[in-house]
Amino acid sequence: MTPYDSEPADRLVTAAADGEDQAVEAALRPKLLDEFIGQERVREQLSLVLQAARKRGTAPDHVLLSGPPGLGKTTLSMIIAAELNAPIRITSGPAIQHAGDLAAILSSLTEGEVLFLDEIHRMSRPAEEMLYMAMEDYRVDVIVGKGPGATAIPLELPPFTLVGATTRAGLLPPPLRDRFGFTGHMEFYAPAELERVVHRSAALLDVEIDPAGAAEIAGRSRGTPRIANRLLRRVRDYAQVKHDGVVDRTIAAQALKVYEVDARGLDRLDRAVLDALIRLFGGGPVGLSTLAVAVGEEAETVEEVAEPFLVREGLLARTPRGRIATPAAWQHLGLVPPVQTGPARAASGQGPRGPVPAQSDLFGAVEEP
Numbered sequence: 001m002t003p004y005d006s007e008p009a010d011r012l013v014t015a016a017a018d019g020e021d022q023a024v025e026a027a028l029r030p031k032l033l034d035e036f037i038g039q040e041r042v043r044e045q046l047s048l049v050l051q052a053a054r055k056r057g058t059a060p061d062h063v064l065l066s067g068p069p070g071l072g073k074t075t076l077s078m079i080i081a082a083e084l085n086a087p088i089r090i091t092s093g094p095a096i097q098h099a100g101d102l103a104a105i106l107s108s109l110t111e112g113e114v115l116f117l118d119e120i121h122r123m124s125r126p127a128e129e130m131l132y133m134a135m136e137d138y139r140v141d142v143i144v145g146k147g148p149g150a151t152a153i154p155l156e157l158p159p160f161t162l163v164g165a166t167t168r169a170g171l172l173p174p175p176l177r178d179r180f181g182f183t184g185h186m187e188f189y190a191p192a193e194l195e196r197v198v199h200r201s202a203a204l205l206d207v208e209i210d211p212a213g214a215a216e217i218a219g220r221s222r223g224t225p226r227i228a229n230r231l232l233r234r235v236r237d238y239a240q241v242k243h244d245g246v247v248d249r250t251i252a253a254q255a256l257k258v259y260e261v262d263a264r265g266l267d268r269l270d271r272a273v274l275d276a277l278i279r280l281f282g283g284g285p286v287g288l289s290t291l292a293v294a295v296g297e298e299a300e301t302v303e304e305v306a307e308p309f310l311v312r313e314g315l316l317a318r319t320p321r322g323r324i325a326t327p328a329a330w331q332h333l334g335l336v337p338p339v340q341t342g343p344a345r346a347a348s349g350q351g352p353r354g355p356v357p358a359q360s361d362l363f364g365a366v367e368e369p
């Protein structure tokens, strides 16, 4: 699924899994905690939780993993099961519409099994309430019948470990959040960590890549292993079709220029937003709906798809008066930021200054093949 319904389906830099990702990700997932790159704090804490459970011979506390898509929550849940030598059942919040759906899953778990519940914040309220009791007492009440004649039949469950994953930890009701013994917050990956991800995946996919090629892909991957793996596959295609299959910095940059992913990981939509903001509105402030019309997209698409990364990168600011391009955004487009910034400059009607960048500058100064 995509994180936002407004996201274009073919977007190369989306953090959500597409069909091809799902097909290849199984092969690329690290299987054990030691193979899992980065997320040092979560890894260390989780390792202690798992070792202690193994020593006691009991199921570990329930685990909540929170963080943006594509950072490795599903992978970690599988690692938890593998480290415990336990089977894993995978489901998701949207798949559990009725409490009965959850009761069916819970009642079929075996002792020690790991239940991975992705997008746990999207579960229905009755299912959520059933989960409270299951997590705490390993018991559920199955309601039989309707109205005044309805009866609750208690059902004992074997001890199991719930691993919940959410991109929106803030949306979880406190009673649910409190029932997790351990919460791991996943952070975006540093470029050096993503380089290791790229090298590891390249080895698994049998792609020859040098360190500069891996660094080039890592730098455009928006802190997200899923995107790094996807860009690697597109670069591999290019290297195999246009060259001898070996990936170096030049090949990686040329390939990603073809796919319009620039040196900072911005794609066509991201750049269109900055471009309109700067060239048409002098850097802002400008209202979201006006900006959206200028780039020919829905306001929702601009707000939910393009802006989060632009804000995170410090290229765009959301202010009560509207959107503003930061000096870094001007520089990214090869323009000289005005001395005055903000409303005063907008009021003065001062436009963009400096040369319009050649496309090659944005894409990492690559030569045409």
Ligand SMILES: Nc1ncnc2c1ncn2[C@@H]1O[C@H](COP(=O)(O)OP(=O)(O)OP(=O)(O)O)[C@@H](O)[C@H]1O
Pocket: 015, 016, 017, 024, 025, 026, 028, 029, 030, 035, 036, 037, 038, 068, 069, 070, 071, 072, 073, 074, 075, 076, 118, 167, 197, 225, 226, 229
């Ligand atoms: N730390 C890591 N080391 C190596 N590869 C990783 C790491 N984290 C994630 N990956 C790779 O990134 C891909 C996406 O990871 P995963 O499916 O676990 O993300 P997720 O957080 O569960 O995403 P979603 O929220 O969309 O379900 C996987 O193919 C996995 O191989």
